[in-house]
Amino acid sequence: MSGHALARTASSIRVEAVTKSFERGVPALDAVTLDVEAGEFFTLLGPSGCGKTTLLRVLAGLEEPDTGRVEIGGRSMAGVPPHRRSVNTVFQSYALFPHRNVRQNIGFGLEMQGVPGAEIAERSQAIAGLTGIGTLLERDVAQLSGGQRQRVALARALVNEPDVLLLDEPLSALDAGLRAHLQLELKRLQRRLGMTFVFVTHDQEEAMVMSDRIAVLNAGRIAQVDTPQGVYEAPADLFVARFMGHENFVPIRQRDATGVDTAIGRLDGDFAAGSHLLLRPEAIRLDSDARQVPNRFMARVSERLYRGGTTEYRLDCGDIQLMASCANRGQPGHEVGETVEVGVSDRGTATLSD
Amino acid sequence: MSVLRRETRHMLFTVAPGALFILVFLVLPSVYLVGMAFLSSGPYGLPTLPLSLQSFRELAGFGFLGWSPGNLYTLIRSVWQTLLATALVILLAYPAAYYISTRPARWRPLMLLAIVVPSWTNQVIRSVGWMNIFAPGTPVSDLAALLGLTAPQMGLFPSQFAVIVGLVYNFLPFMVLPLYAAFERLDTEQVEAARDLFASPVAVFRHAVFPQTLPGLMAGIVLVAIPAFGMYVVTELLGGGKATMIGNLVARQFAQASNWPLGAAGAMIMIAVTLIGLKVLRDLGRRLSGDREVVL
Incomplete structure (x- = not known):
């Protein structure tokens, strides 16, 4: 359909002793260190309030860590604002722009980067086809179902060909059937694009189905990083074991x-x-x-x-x-x-x- | 069927008082006003037959001494001063509303109160306050003279400047409140999504904040511009005849000049200009909200 192939860029991530506290003094992230390999489907798993979303926001640049450092693709992210990072996010509530239609939502990031209109149209069309919303481009966001919105949010992030894609519980608002379907689809897409995905969820089954590796977080600390099998069969401690069900x-x-x-x-x-x-x-x-x-x-x-x-x-x-x-x-x-x-x-x- | 009829009856009962109110206090006076505008001015300026277009001719500037542009200037000045004051109010209210909405929740009502409280005082008294600040010999006026902004000993009042300040001061709360309401329910995830999608701070405002606060802005413009356009007190007190607006023109016909038909015609023009303004605003809002915005 289009001559533009998605570039297979992927970056590794290095998080080193990152600590982040909010007002009350209890650290949301407590000396978190982890490495994500390029092209990996990496999941941050934990109960609500464990710091997984904060860590995702630190990677996106929406929060600055108090101490510690973050490297993406070997480059330090200290002081780099979100709009200068080759990182895009699929937000939990999708955060689509309601005053823009589907095409305009998907094209937003490219528009902001000054990509020519013809190329935006072409790339938006291609990514919409890939995410299964090729026929919805002229729809208003308000006319879409939850699953369709999720796909638009995904397309809007992917079209920028980021080095890293961050996904903040993107499936949690969907009903069980659709969710299982999208889990598979997302996993396939990630393999096909070879992109680094960092996925946040509180659902251990979802994490196990989708991930190459899982980091289990507990109260702002990493409890265990391992493959799904490793985390399930050899949990590091009682917390991880309970959380894995x-x-x-x-x-x-x-x-x-x-x-x-x-x-x-x-x-x-x-x-x-x-x-x-x-x-x-x-x-x-x-x-x-x-x-x-x-x-x-x-x-x-x-x-x-x-x-x-x-x-x-x-x-x-x-x-x-x-x-x-x-x-x-x-x-x-x-x-x-x-x-x-x-x-x-x-x-x-x-x-x-x- | 009977259910439907009962609902209709029920609706009539609930709608009737409001409809009656509007009829008695809006429709009938408007009809009366329009009728008056097309009558002649009789003894003591009261409207009498025959029907005539004299008032409109006079408004357009045709008087005993031939044509003069005074009234047209007043109309243009009214529109211009309204637009300027509204623009300044928007420039002040946007950061103020944003600032208040980002303060801790316990401070916000207090800050809003501080914005609103001055408008509980009579407009005349507040305008006299500004007179005292801008009069010749006050520190503010002396400073202005020192900076070469006014001639020495002149003071900042009376002047068009003083009128604009008075208008901005009077109507600021009516812009801050709806904008604050819009900011308070701002979807911050949209803002973060824009930042995440490579939007610079200016672009974030343009694409994620502005569209969300647009309804508040529209409400604010209606609340500010319409009463500002009809303003009488501030222009009378702070303008000293240098910045009269159409409100003053109309008021004069019903008081000193005693020409009620001319006053009614002026009021009709005011309503017409206001309606045109609302239409322009609505079209502008529709365009700005990106209903069918073209991707650049």
Whole structure:
């Protein structure tokens, strides 16, 4: 359709000991250091107030860090205002200009850079095609659905071919179906363009589906940086584990060469040092499956949630509650109040510190 | 059907008092005024038959001594002084409204109050205040003379300058308030989006702030320009005959000059100019809001 191919520019990002406080003195960012590789889909994950949006705004230049430095593409960003950074942002509320139509919104950044009108038209058309809004160019923003607005916001940022694209919870306002669809689309687009994406979300599933690497933030600090698998299967601490959706934490009382003493009893196996044992739902086996693993004990079913493909059981083991997830294979399952035999394998577990 | 009829009846009941009010206090007086403008001036200046266009001829400058441009000058001066005063009010009110809207929430009502409080005092008294500031021999006037802005001993009052100052001072609150309201609900994400999309500070204002505050600006212009155009007190007191506006011309016909039909004709011209001004403003607003703005 157009002769203009999107340039494959991508920049690495280096954030070094960045601290940022707002009025109340509690730092929003506390000595944050991280590296994002060029062309990476990098996600900042954490609960609201953890500093992820502040970090994104520091990268965009909308906030100046109190201390520390930011480099994008090897160039220091100290004192560089947002309009002089080759960084563009997709805002959470999209922040489209309501007095401009779709074409004028998409062309805004190029217009501000003094790109000739013919080139703006051509590039806007091309990016609109790529983001699936090629037929909406003459529409007013007010006439668009949420998903369409999201695409316009994305196109408006991408058309500038930034070295880094920042996305601030861009999918959080959309309903679940559309969201899942756009997650895939966004991921594909990023791979195709080879652009560096820094994506902010509080949704751990979204983060896992989309990211090359995830940084989990907690109270202004980086708790862990790893691949989705690394963050999920080997969380660095209790906070990360909870945030990634894990529910089964068993305090460790003592550890020796052959296993650990825990609040639910003795578990044999090769466990690392730590204060808590994390049992992923799939590590907890019931019934005949339980007999295949060495560590077994009895527990009472206190709750049962049928989820179609799986059934989840909440189990009382003394003071500890565990959550088990069993594939439904036509067996009758267990009733609430029943006592069942539970097995824990040392695979599917991890040890955590506080 | 009966539901519809009941709604219609209900509507009649709710609309009737307002409609009656407008009829009695706006439509009838306007009709009376228009009628009066086309009558002749009788004893004591009261309108009498026959119908005549004499008032309009006089307004256009045709008097006993042939044609003179005085009235036309007054009309042009009225428009010019209104535009100048409104422009100055906008220049002062924009930063003021922005500044107040960015202060901590507990200070804002107090600052707004400080802007509004002076307008609780009678316009005459406030104008006399300016007379005292601008009179010959005051520090302000002496400073102006020292800088060579006025002849020595002349003072800054009476003058067109004093009238403009008086107009700006009087109408500033009516611009600050609607602009403040616009700034207070400014979508700052749009501003940040513009900054993020390579807009310089000037371009940020032009493309992200101005369009959002345009409704407030429009409201402010209507609230400032219309009463300024009809201003009587300030021009009378601070102008000393050097900066009379059409309001003074009309007032004179109903008082000293005793020519009610001429006054009515003047009032008609005022209304006509105001309506034209509103139309121009509306078209301008539509253009500025970028309804069909061309991408440069």
